[in-house]
Amino acid sequence: MEELWQGFVKALELIMTFDPEVVQVAGRSLLFAATSCSIAMFLSLPLGSLIHFNNFYGKRLVINIIQTLYSVPTVAIGLFVFVLVSRAGPLGGLGILFTPAAIVVGQVLLVLPIITGLTISALSGVDRVVVETAISMGANRLQSTTLVIREARFAILAAIIMGFGRAISEVGLSLMVGGNIKGFTRTITTAISLETSKGDVELSMALGIILIFLALVINIGLNRIQHRKDQ
Numbered sequence: 001m002e003e004l005w006q007g008f009v010k011a012l013e014l015i016m017t018f019d020p021e022v023v024q025v026a027g028r029s030l031l032f033a034a035t036s037c038s039i040a041m042f043l044s045l046p047l048g049s050l051i052h053f054n055n056f057y058g059k060r061l062v063i064n065i066i067q068t069l070y071s072v073p074t075v076a077i078g079l080f081v082f083v084l085v086s087r088a089g090p091l092g093g094l095g096i097l098f099t100p101a102a103i104v105v106g107q108v109l110l111v112l113p114i115i116t117g118l119t120i121s122a123l124s125g126v127d128r129v130v131v132e133t134a135i136s137m138g139a140n141r142l143q144s145t146t147l148v149i150r151e152a153r154f155a156i157l158a159a160i161i162m163g164f165g166r167a168i169s170e171v172g173l174s175l176m177v178g179g180n181i182k183g184f185t186r187t188i189t190t191a192i193s194l195e196t197s198k199g200d201v202e203l204s205m206a207l208g209i210i211l212i213f214l215a216l217v218i219n220i221g222l223n224r225i226q227h228r229k230d231q
Contacts, residue, residue: 006202007201007204007205011206011208014206022203025191028185028187032100032107033164036104036108037163037167039104040107040112043112044112044119048116049119052119052120067113074106074170074173075172077106077109077173078173079176081106081173082176085097098179098185102178103177106176107170107173110170111164111167115159115160118156118159118162119159121155158222171187171189171192175190175193180193188210191207192204
């Protein structure tokens, strides 16, 4: 217990003194997660809208598949991206294996189903009366679609935040396609894994505290968004 307490105190020291390694790893994790979520957002919004606003054969099955992918293991995505961008893979010529680009690609694939599925749910939650009123007032398809998206904006933003939380907390994918290279592809989660195996409890706890703090911020953000939506 005493060792745990000492590790906790040392962890706070590293954070309060802005230890360069801690700052770099945390900043890199935020950058990767923010980049992947931004890309996934621009793909998910039109994709989710396309699925929601159109009726087609197998629509329910497509939505079920997307929702099933919410819980896909990160190592499964990591394996897929590894095979895809490895030297013998179809995209091996890009030479992005064990680079930040590979991590971003993997995280985009990881969070894309989450943001897409939750976007569909957000759009489905908008009262049908809103659309009918807009159409009765002469709105065309594009205008009514834009109105629905605007009504669902808080729920869509919550979906993006959920995707960000999923991206920044994953570890298997980053290890497999990023290589955990110091100063290049090392993230909070991969650093925690490495430092724990090396016995550096203080640094591991410092990074763990940062990760928990980020998770807390994400949850507070979700709650505030939900509160604004309910008002």
